[in-house]
Amino acid sequence: MSKVEEILKQMTIEEKISLLVGAGSSTTVPGAAGETRSISRLGIPAIVLADGPAGVRIAPLRFGVQGEFYATHFPNAIMLASTWNLEVVEKVGKAIGEEAKEYGVDILLAPALNIHRTVLGGRNFEYFSEDPLLSGVIVAAYVRGVQSVGVGATLKHFVGNDQEAGRMYVNIVVDERALREIYLRAFEIAIELSKPWAIMAAYNKLNSYYCTQNLWLLTKVLREDWGFEGLVMTDWFAGDNPIEQVKAGVDLIMPGDDGIVKKLIDAYKRGELRIEDIEERDRKVLSIILKSLKYQGYRWSNKPDLDEHARIAYEAALEGIVLLKNDGALPIKSSSRVALFGRGSYYTVRGGLGSGYVHARYTVSIAEGLRERGFKVDEDVEKVYRRYMLPLYELGDCIEMFRRLRDTAVKSDNKGFLTWLLFDISEMLIEYYRTLHLPEDPFDDGFLEEIAKRNDVAIVTISRISGEGWDRKPVEGDFYLRDDEYRLLLRVSETFHKHGKKVIVVLNIPSPIDIVSWRDLVDAILVIWLPGQEGGRALADILLGKVSPSGKLPLTWPRDLEQDAATRMFPYEPRQELVYREGIYVGYRYYDTFGVEPAYEFGYGLSYTKFEFSDMYVEKDVDKIKIKLKIRNVGGYPGKEVVQVYIKPPRGSIDKPYQELKGFKKTKTLKPGEEDEVVIDIPIKYLASYVKGRWVVEKGLYEVRIGASSRDIKVSKSIEIEREYCFNTKWIQIECS
Ligand code: BGC
Numbered sequence: 001m002s003k004v005e006e007i008l009k010q011m012t013i014e015e016k017i018s019l020l021v022g023a024g025s026s027t028t029v030p031g032a033a034g035e036t037r038s039i040s041r042l043g044i045p046a047i048v049l050a051d052g053p054a055g056v057r058i059a060p061l062r063f064g065v066q067g068e069f070y071a072t073h074f075p076n077a078i079m080l081a082s083t084w085n086l087e088v089v090e091k092v093g094k095a096i097g098e099e100a101k102e103y104g105v106d107i108l109l110a111p112a113l114n115i116h117r118t119v120l121g122g123r124n125f126e127y128f129s130e131d132p133l134l135s136g137v138i139v140a141a142y143v144r145g146v147q148s149v150g151v152g153a154t155l156k157h158f159v160g161n162d163q164e165a166g167r168m169y170v171n172i173v174v175d176e177r178a179l180r181e182i183y184l185r186a187f188e189i190a191i192e193l194s195k196p197w198a199i200m201a202a203y204n205k206l207n208s209y210y211c212t213q214n215l216w217l218l219t220k221v222l223r224e225d226w227g228f229e230g231l232v233m234t235d236w237f238a239g240d241n242p243i244e245q246v247k248a249g250v251d252l253i254m255p256g257d258d259g260i261v262k263k264l265i266d267a268y269k270r271g272e273l274r275i276e277d278i279e280e281r282d283r284k285v286l287s288i289i290l291k292s293l294k295y296q297g298y299r300w301s302n303k304p305d306l307d308e309h310a311r312i313a314y315e316a317a318l319e320g321i322v323l324l325k326n327d328g329a330l331p332i333k334s335s336s337r338v339a340l341f342g343r344g345s346y347y348t349v350r351g352g353l354g355s356g357y358v359h360a361r362y363t364v365s366i367a368e369g370l371r372e373r374g375f376k377v378d379e380d381v382e383k384v385y386r387r388y389m390l391p392l393y394e395l396g397d398c399i400e401m402f403r404r405l406r407d408t409a410v411k412s413d414n415k416g417f418l419t420w421l422l423f424d425i426s427e428m429l430i431e432y433y434r435t436l437h438l439p440e441d442p443f444d445d446g447f448l449e450e451i452a453k454r455n456d457v458a459i460v461t462i463s464r465i466s467g468e469g470w471d472r473k474p475v476e477g478d479f480y481l482r483d484d485e486y487r488l489l490l491r492v493s494e495t496f497h498k499h500g501k502k503v504i505v506v507l508n509i510p511s512p513i514d515i516v517s518w519r520d521l522v523d524a525i526l527v528i529w530l531p532g533q534e535g536g537r538a539l540a541d542i543l544l545g546k547v548s549p550s551g552k553l554p555l556t557w558p559r560d561l562e563q564d565a566a567t568r569m570f571p572y573e574p575r576q577e578l579v580y581r582e583g584i585y586v587g588y589r590y591y592d593t594f595g596v597e598p599a600y601e602f603g604y605g606l607s608y609t610k611f612e613f614s615d616m617y618v619e620k621d622v623d624k625i626k627i628k629l630k631i632r633n634v635g636g637y638p639g640k641e642v643v644q645v646y647i648k649p650p651r652g653s654i655d656k657p658y659q660e661l662k663g664f665k666k667t668k669t670l671k672p673g674e675e676d677e678v679v680i681d682i683p684i685k686y687l688a689s690y691v692k693g694r695w696v697v698e699k700g701l702y703e704v705r706i707g708a709s710s711r712d713i714k715v716s717k718s719i720e721i722e723r724e725y726c727f728n729t730k731w732i733q734i735e736c737s
Helices: 003-008 013-018 077-082 086-102 132-147 175-192 215-225 242-248 258-270 274-293 306-320 368-370 377-388 390-396 396-406 416-432 445-454 484-500 535-544 589-592
Strands: 047-052 151-158 172-173 198-201 231-234 322-326 337-341 458-463 500-506 523-525 577-579 611-620 624-633 642-649 658-666 675-683 689-691 693-697 700-707 713-721 724-728
Touching: 077 086, 077 132, 077 306, 077 693, 086 132, 086 258, 086 306, 132 151, 132 175, 132 658, 151 175, 172 306, 175 689, 198 215, 231 274, 242 689, 306 535, 337 368, 337 377, 337 445, 368 396, 368 458, 368 535, 368 658, 377 445, 377 624, 445 577, 484 500, 500 535, 523 535, 611 700, 611 713, 624 642, 624 700, 624 713, 624 724, 642 675
Parallel strands: 151 198, 172 577, 198 231, 337 458, 458 500, 500 523
Antiparallel strands: 322 523, 611 624, 624 675, 642 658, 642 700, 689 693, 693 724, 700 713
C-alpha cells in the first residue's frame, strides 16, 4: 500500500476534511500567504505557501527575531517573457525556488499566466504575454526551475482573471473555442511541458460558475482532458460555497478557517459530500505534503545566496529590455555626461503592488546604475528632483523604524496581521506614493539651456505602477502622459536638439502606455518594464552597448485604446458580466487579421546589430514540421536574435487568424560575422483549431513565416499538409469524418 493510502486509512473523517482547508496565513514563515493544517499524531506537517511571481514574498523583518529575511526582486513576468529566453527564465525560476527553500516555503504561488487580453489589465506585469504559446513555454521553463530544487510551483489564476474589475464576482463569458485556443491553452502547454505541482482556481466566474466551483473547468478539462495530477487550490477567499468547491474538484480551500471546516463536516453529515470525493481530494493534498521539503525534514537556513540571485536578476533584466526606437542615439560612451530627467530616474519602480510585491534588499535606480558604470550624471538636475521629492525620502526612513521595531519584542496576539500591516501595506503605500503626481517639469528655460550645453545626452524616464485589485486607466497619468510629462519631453527635446544632442526615453512601466503622441520628439526609446531590483545596472549596460538589446515585445503595443476589439470593450467600472466578444482575436491575432497597424507589433524589438536569416529548410515529418535556418550577425556589435516562427493557414472552412506564433528560439550571443544554425520543431497538433468539440488541422498549403517580429518576416516557405488531422480534447487522434 502506498504511503498516501496508509496515512489516509488512519485518518478520522474530521482530519480528512480539515486537510482540505488551509490554516490561515502562515505562522511558520511570517508574511507567507498561507499554510496547510498539520496532523501531528500522523506526522503530517503544515506546509507553507508563499507568493509570488517576481520573488518570494515574506515579511523581511520579524518581531523579536534577529536577522533579515529579504528576497531578491527579479524582473516581473512581462519582462521575463520579453527575454524569449528559456534558459534565463529557468535560472530565475530556480533562484526563486532556492529562496523559497531556504526560507522554509514549500509551495510558491507562481507563476501567473493569465493572458494580456488588453494593455489595461492591472496585473499584466505579473502575466507573461498575449500569446498562449509564448506564455505556456516560458512559464514551463520557470516552473522547471522552481521545481528543480524541490519546491512546488502553482499556475494561477485558472482562468480568465485577465482584468481586475470586479474580479471577485465578475462572470467572464467566453466561447469554448477562445477558451481552448487562447486562455486555457497557455495553462495546457505549461502543464504538458513542466508538470507543476499545483494550480490555483481564479476568483471570477467562468460561463456562470465561479472558477473555484466549476466542475467543467476543474474536473472535465483539467483532470480528464489534460490528465493533471497535481493539487487544485482556490485563490484566497475565492467563491461563495466551499461545499461546491470540493464537489467541483478543489483539493485545498485557501487561506481557510475553522468555519469552513465545520461547514464541510456538516455537509458530509447531511450526505451532501461523498466520502469518495473527500478522500480523492485528500490524496492530492497528501501527495504534495509527502513530496514537500517540510515532510522530508529539510532544515532551511534563512540564508539564500542573495548575491548570486541578484546576478541572475541582473542577467534577466538585461535580456528583457526592449529597444523600440533608435535614431543613432544608442549606444553611448561611459564617459558621457548625462542629464537624467523624470522622477523614475531616481525612484525606479522595480515591481507592482499586491501579492506580487517583493520585499527586496534594495533597488538599483537608473541614476545609481549609470553612476556605477562610470556615467557622469548631472547633479544639478538630480538636486531639483531630490528637493521637491524630499518628503519621499523621509518616508523611506520608515523602513528604519521597522528595523527598530523588530529589535523590540512586540507582544501581540496577532503577529501575522501586524506583520502584514507594517511591512506589506506601509511599504506598498510608499511605493505608490512615489509614483503619484509630482510635477515632472519644474525647470526654467535658462536652467535647461545650461544643462543641455554641459551634458552629452538627456535621458527622460517615464514611470507607472499598477497592482492587484485595480486596472490601469485610460487617463492622463496612466495610459496617457500628463501635461507636465509631455511638456518635459517637448522642452528637453527642443533644448537638447538645438545643441545637437540626443534624447533617450526610458519607459519604466507595467505594460504599454500611449507612445504615438510623443515618440517622434525623441531619438531613442527603451522599455525596462518593472525590472526588479537590478534594473538600473542592466539599463546602464544596455546604454553603454556592453550588451546589445535583445528583448522582444510579448504583447502588441497599440496606437490607441480604440484600436482592438477587446480593449474597446474594456470594463472601466466593475460589472457583473464581461463577454469576451472578440473570441480568439486577441492581441496580434486581431491586428493582423483585421489589418490594423499597431504602434509596435508583437515580437518587435530592435538591436544594435543586424541579423541575416538564410538557408531556410522546412520538412514535414510524421507528426511535426521540422525547420532549420541560419542566422548570421551582419552588423557591428555582438548580439542575440529571437527567431520567431509564424504559421499562416490555408483558406479553409475554419475562420482562423491571419497567422499565429508556433515556435521560437533565441540564439546565443553571435559576434559580428558569426553564424548559428537554428532548429525548431513544430508539432502538427499546434496547427489545430478547436471546432465543435474537437481539434482540427485542415489540409492544404501552410506558409511558414520566420522573422524577427510578427511583421518583420525575413524568410518563408510553404508546406503541404496532405490530409486533415483531428484530435479529441485529450489530443488523441481520431477519425475526422
Ligand atoms: C491573489 C493571488 C495570491 C493570493 C495569496 C490573492 O489575492 O490573487 O495571486 O497568490 O492572494 O497572496
